[in-house]
Structures are given as C-alpha cells and as structure tokens.
Amino acid sequence: MNYTDKLAVLKKIYKIYDSMANTWSTACRRYCAACCTCNVTMTTLEGDLIAEELAAKDKTDLFDRLNTVSDNRRFLPGITTNRLAELCVQGQAIPDEESDPHWGECSLLVDNQCPLYPVRPFGCRCFVSTTDCRINGYADVDPFVISVNNLFLQYIEHIDAGNFFGNMTDILIFINTTAHRQGIRENVPKQASGSLIVNQPLKVLLTPPEHREKISPILNALLQIQDDYV
Numbered sequence: 001m002n003y004t005d006k007l008a009v010l011k012k013i014y015k016i017y018d019s020m021a022n023t024w025s026t027a028c029r030r031y032c033a034a035c036c037t038c039n040v041t042m043t044t045l046e047g048d049l050i051a052e053e054l055a056a057k058d059k060t061d062l063f064d065r066l067n068t069v070s071d072n073r074r075f076l077p078g079i080t081t082n083r084l085a086e087l088c089v090q091g092q093a094i095p096d097e098e099s100d101p102h103w104g105e106c107s108l109l110v111d112n113q114c115p116l117y118p119v120r121p122f123g124c125r126c127f128v129s130t131t132d133c134r135i136n137g138y139a140d141v142d143p144f145v146i147s148v149n150n151l152f153l154q155y156i157e158h159i160d161a162g163n164f165f166g167n168m169t170d171i172l173i174f175i176n177t178t179a180h181r182q183g184i185r186e187n188v189p190k191q192a193s194g195s196l197i198v199n200q201p202l203k204v205l206l207t208p209p210e211h212r213e214k215i216s217p218i219l220n221a222l223l224q225i226q227d228d229y230v
C-alpha cells in the first residue's frame with residue numbers, strides 16, 4: 001500500500017471507530033479534558049495526518065508549543081502494542097513502563113478544547129469513560145471497549161509498520177522536520193531519536209477469548225478497508 005493510501009485508510013479507521021464510539025454511553029463531554037495529558041502516544045502516520053491538517057488550517061504555530069515542552073517529563077513507551085501482544089502470547093515478561101497523569105496536561109490543549117480535534121490521534125479518541133474521571137480520579141472502561149481499543153491500536157500500528165511510535169510530543173517534533181517526513185513517506189524512515197520506537201506488523205491479536213466472536217465483525221470491517229486499497 002502506498003503512503004497516500006495509508007493516510008486514507010487511517011481516516012477510514014477513525015471513521016469506523018468514531019461511529020461505533022458514538023453509540024456508547026459515556027460520561028465524556030465537551031470541555032472535559034482530564035484525559036488530555038502529556039502522556040498520549042501515537043504513530044508517525046497519525047502525526048503526519050495532524051501535520052497536514054495544521055498546515056491546511058494555518059495552525060503550524062502549534063508545533064512551537066511542543067518545542068517549549070520538549071524537556072518536560074512525559075510517558076516514553078518502550079514497547080509497541082503489537083510487540084506487547086507477541087510477548088504476551090510467548091509468555092514473556094512485559095517491561096515496566098512509568099506513566100503518571102500528574103506529569104502535566106497536553107501542551108496543545110486550549111481552554112479545555114483540542115485544537116486538532118478532527119485529526120486527534122487514536123490514543124485520544126479511545127479514551128472514554130462511563131463515569132466522570134474528574135470525580136473518580138480514574139476512567140471506568142467496559143472490558144469489551146478495552147478489547148476494541150487494543151484491536152484498533154494494533155491495526156493502526158500494523159499499517160504503519162516500519163515507521164515510528166512514541167509520545168505525541170516526540171512524534172510531532174520528528175514529523176515537523178522535512179527530511180524525517182519525507183523519509184517515512186518514501187518508506188525509508190530516517191533514524192529517529194532514542195525516544196521513538198519502531199512500529200511492528202500485527203502477528204497476534206490481544207483480544208481475549210471471551211471477546212473474539214463479538215469483535216469479529218469489527219475486525220472484518222478493518223480488514224475490508226485494507227483490501228480496498230491493495
């Protein structure tokens with residue numbers, strides 16, 4: 001699949017997820033942004049979509065904000081979702097990862113609203129809760145929704161395999177360099193800084209046995225998108 005098609009597939013993946021998520025009963029409301037932290041992660045493909053949107057809307061000044069927080073503490077993933085799935089199946093130990101919402105809010109947040117909402121990464125889209133996180137201090141998520149979220153995370157990583165995954169700040173700073181962006185678009189990714197890791201193809205699903213039957217129509221819908229572009 002060429003890179004332009006990958007971006008088109010990503011938009012369709014988001015559309016499928018959003019129409020499904022709109023049917024879920026959640027406590028998520030406009031201006032509720034406790035989940036908008038500096039710890040959001042994403043792929044370079046998602047970062048490229050955001051960069052396109054910011055350029056089209058003349059909002060590239062948002063990149064400047066990222067540079068001002070580049071030394072701040074934030075979640076730096078050491079393992080991708082697809083690699084995690086492989087380790088789980090092989091019964092291997094999962095590396096410890098440190099993440100704390102108190103490290104700060106997303107540097108892009110303005111008046112509790114997201115300035116790139118239509119193209120926000122999947123890591124933001126999938127954050128839903130049946131109760132208000134601001135009251136409880138945590139998100140209440142239906143176990144099936146967690147399985148659906150993992151499926152989408154795995155699939156998005158799969159279509160961007162060979163490119164990079166990392167904290168949103170690091171991905172957007174990386175993608176804002178023309179040579180880096182060109183590299184991932186031409187399938188010859190430039191060496192990333194130590195904070196980014198390489199996306200892996202999907203080999204095994206994280207879906208637990210009790211959700212496999214219910215999730216299969218969603219998986220088929222995702223596979224159908226890719227078939228349309230091969």
Ligand code: SF4
Nearest residue numbers: 028032034035127133
């Ligand atoms: S996930 Fe929690 S913090 Fe985020 S919008 Fe929903 S209720 Fe609010």
Ligand code: SF4
Nearest residue numbers: 036106109114120124
């Ligand atoms: S990108 Fe937008 S939705 Fe995601 S954490 Fe930042 S402000 Fe929130």
